[in-house]
Amino acid sequence: MNERIWIMGASEGIGAALAQAWAQRGAKLILSARSEDKLADLATTLGGAxxxxxxxxDRDSLGRAAETIRAGGPLDRAVTLAALYDPGKVMEIDADRAAQIVTVNLTGSFNFARSAVPLLKTGGQLALTGSVAGYIGLPQGQIYSATKAGVTNLAETMRAELAPDVDIRLISPGFVDTRLTQKNDFDMPAIIQPEEAARAIVSGLDRGGFEVHFPRRLTLSLKLMQMLPYALSLRLTRRLVR
Known part of the structure; x- marks a missing residue:
């Protein structure tokens, strides 16, 4: 394989599992996150990265990272999985925390895209991570769901603007057992482990198309709900309010 891949949000969860999956294929990995210690531990586990x-x-932080990465040559792929999440109702979440979630999830995706695209070889791949939570407004999704809907829109816009010079992709996971989803106090349908999520991402990004979504037993039902007129879809989501 020998691809050069930048993974943002690689310190744990899906990002760490994705690093392991690509490392097994011989990729040259650049691992990024805020936690240097966790990245160092992962690099050791991988046998080097x-x-x-x-x-x-932090745009300045990303700018410095981009210059460091540029020195090593062009990237084949860049993917960001960095995100914050707190469950709860819109009227109950702390406003400062909500602003922080917007900054990391939505503005952070924008910042990463602007830093990563100039580093990609022609035809290289940029993957942004949305969520099935962004398909339709669901109870207790609060600002997180709204940010993921924004990431989806951002990826769609960039696909229209940059293809075919850049292969823009959208990753839309369902429930994955990570530190973030462990905050939930409700049953999560079709929940999967990070390793399964990583396999789905690797396989999906290797194929053509735009969106990689999984597990399909959940995503297809939500996509169907997304297609319904509001008179029906809002009635269904209202029933989910506890």
């Missing part, structure tokens, strides 16, 4: 700590919410 380039560590470039940075923060998607």
């Amino acid at each position: 380039e560590i470039v700590p940075c923060d998607v919410a």
Whole structure:
């Protein structure tokens, strides 16, 4: 394989599992997140990887990271999985925390995209991570769901603007057992492990198309709900309010 791949949000969860999956295929990995210690531990587990700590919410931090990465040559792929999440109702979430979630999830995706695209070889791949939570407004999704809907829109816009010079992709996971989803106090349908999510991402990004969504037993039902007129879809989501 021998691809050069930058993974943002690689310190744990899906990002760490994705790094392991690509490392097994012989990729040359650049691992980024805010936590240098966790990145170092992961690099050791992988048998070696380039560590470039940075923060998607800090444009200067990303700029310095990009210059470091540029020195090593062009990238084949860049993917960001960095995100914040707190469950709860819109009227109950702390406003400052909500602003932080917007900054990391939505503005952070924008910042990463602007830093990564110039580093890609012609035809290289940029993948942004949305969520099935962004398909339709669901109870207790609060500002997180709104940010993921924004990431989806951003990826669609960039696909229209940059293809075919850049292969823009959207990753839309369902429930994955990570530190973030462990905050939920409700039953999560079709929940999967990070390793399964990583396999789905690797396989999906290798294929053509735009969106990689999984697990399909959940995503297809939500896509169907998304297609319904509001008179029906809002009635269904209202029933989910506890």
